[in-house]
């Protein structure tokens with residue numbers, strides 16, 4: 001059992017899980033430094049390399065590898081003690097499908113799962129050669145088959161993490177004899193059967209992650225026997241029935257996440273869970289009564305349920321509450337006004353309910369509040385003053401009420417006066433009686449309004465859940481992602497340790513960038529400079545500054561940025577926060593600063609540029625980079641609802657990290673508004689109108705075609721080693737000089753191809769890339785492929801290249817960029 005130092009304990013429960021595994025690993029690394037591994041264990045590691053079909057993290061392993069002293073990375077961590085492996089953590093790069101995709105798709109593709117010859121039993125046999133194993137974490141490796149029960153022969157196992165694979169069947173009862181187990185993470189597989197309550201005999205189990213599987217049935221009352229449970233996630237399963245009241249006896253529970261199941265009826269009293277800080281019950285049919293909750297909660301997500309009646313007054317003593325989402329329920333009456341000014345509240349979403357009444361004109365908003373949404377309710381009276389003040393730090397949404405204001409679309413008074421009574425009556429099945437006493441005119445308005453509200457509610461909830469369901473590769477709920485301090489390192493390995501997004505003040509940005517010092521300038525684009533900066537915890541960031549002329553409501557811009565802030569994908573540069581500052585004395589001119597993850601190895605264009613002191617990128621590396629960038633853009637097009645298009649795709653917007661992992665930046669900025677530069681050089685940000693092909697200035701393109709076209713240029717650039725030459729760009733049909741030269745009857749013209757790759761690049765691989773590039777650049781817009789097709793073809797080209805390279809060179813000399 002790994003111990004936690006007294007000092008760490010003082011820091012509080014929230015770091016306990018983190019400390020447990022990391023202290024384990026640190027101890028293991030310290031003890032392991034001088035170890036020599038037995039030859040049986042070396043053979044088993046090599047067997048694993050073969051079984052797992054050489055994921056990039058294990059590609060260089062050979063008999064000569066000093067396994068116990070490999071530097072730990074986010075994809076591989078091995079520790080030894082007394083000649084034994086005690087920690088084995090491998091994170092692969094197989095694409096993580098959603099549960100629905102896993103069921104609907106024929107997922108035989110090599111980038112999703114291991115081949116048919118794989119056997120989970122052989123995997124277990126190889127692992128059992130490490131009898132002292134304490135931490136086993138095999139994530140995103142495409143492992144399929146049943147969970148091997150024989151792993152119960154690992155008596156020291158404390159952490160077992162098989163997240164984001166394709167394990168099927170039920171959780172073996174034999175796991176109940178893993179007496180040392182503390183963390184079990186089986187989320188994002190295709191496991192089925194009932195909730196494995198037999199694990200309640202494990203005395204040390206404190207973390208159980210089972211989200212995104214196909215577990216069925218109800219939660220048994222024996223759940224209370226998980227005596228030491230601190231974190232339980234069961235999101236995205238098929239669980240039904242009532243939550244057992246015995247759940248309130250899990251006295252150590254800190255995190256409970258049951259979203260997107262089919263639970264129903266009233267939620268039991270959770271007030272006795274004195275340690276519970278994170279509660280996510282989103283997307284069930286809980287209700288109608290509002291449950292009793294403990295006032296130590298930090299995050300409460302109960303949106304999209306069937307809660308009715310007033311919002312309880314007890315929230316007024318929730319001093320730690322940071323996020324409260326009660327949207328898409330049937331809550332009615334006036335909300336407690338103190339809710340709006342709770343000291344810690346950052347996100348308050350009460351939208352799409354039946355809340356009514358007049359909010360005080362002097363309603364005060366909490367200083368920490370970043371997002372307030374009370375839209376689509378039945379509020380009347382004057383708009384509280386605090387909601388009328390423009391703020392660059394808060395996003396305030398109040399449309400679709402009956403406030404007396406011209407701001408944000410409001411409904412006529414009759415809509416709100418008739419509706420609360422009617423909707424309340426509707427929910428209590430007395431609609432007929434009430435309709436009889438309400439005038440015909442009001443009834444007509446109400447019927448139309450109900451219809452509109454239902455359609456709107458359906459669309460919004462659908463959009464909301466799809467948006468939330470995708471865009472994370474970890475299988476972890478996005479609310480949970482934003483709450484990373486609760487996540488154990490087991491799950492965190494699937495993320496890139498990205499800090500929470502936030503709104504920055506100008507002063508903070510000045511501190512971060514040393515007063516926007518010229519020394520910190522990373523580069524300059526069309527709209528302004530990009531600076532390097534540092535957050536308080538030392539994390540490096542990029543701060544992009546742009547002058548914007550906002551003819552539209554500033555909240556539209558904020559809403560769009562809030563959307564971009566939620567996007568997380570390993571091939572997209574994460575936006576971490578922003579600052580919107582009005583220019584002094586100017587009505588419409590603002591300065592927008594976007595703070596993003598810092599990517600430290602330059603742009604694809606700079607890496608392709610020839611210099612004497614650096615080696616050129618190999619063809620395989622180029623392919624891995626474009627596959628990665630393609631996946632990022634594909635995610636923007638089809639992984640989000642609504643998709644994000646027109647992303648200014650070019651080789652200066654593809655950044656690379658130290659492992660040559662491609663990350664697309666600057667997405668979502670051009671496509672949603674038409675950019676035009678005024679005579680004063682300011683970027684004018686307007687509502688979406690049309691999309692303009694940057695290469696063919698006259699062309700009007702829609703949706704994804706322009707990104708695909710621009711991606712064609714990226715592909716040409718990796719082939720030529722420099723941007724393609726466009727002859728006469730302003731002609732009716734601008735011509736790309738090299739395009740025809742590149743393919744002559746599908747035979748590449750080696751004389752125009754970048755000399756750095758000639759000789760190592762396989763003709764079939766090159767021809768595949770040229771072929772798909774030509775399609776991307778097709779004059780006929782309808783002939784352009786989707787990003788999905790493009791990525792598929794590029795992966796094929798990479799596979800062809802890799803197969804040949806493997807035959808030509810010994811495995812441990814191959815270096816690959818990660819995708």
Ligand SMILES: Nc1ncnc2c1ncn2[C@@H]1O[C@H](COP(=O)(O)OP(=O)(O)OP(=O)(O)O)[C@@H](O)[C@H]1O
Nearest residue numbers: 522523524525526527530542596597598599652653
């Ligand atoms: N997140 C980041 N991490 C590291 N460097 C960055 C980051 N974002 C931008 N840069 C650097 O700043 C430079 C300027 O970026 P910017 O996006 O403003 O312009 P651009 O991509 O060169 O041109 P455009 O304005 O057409 O997009 C980039 O070329 C890159 O070197």
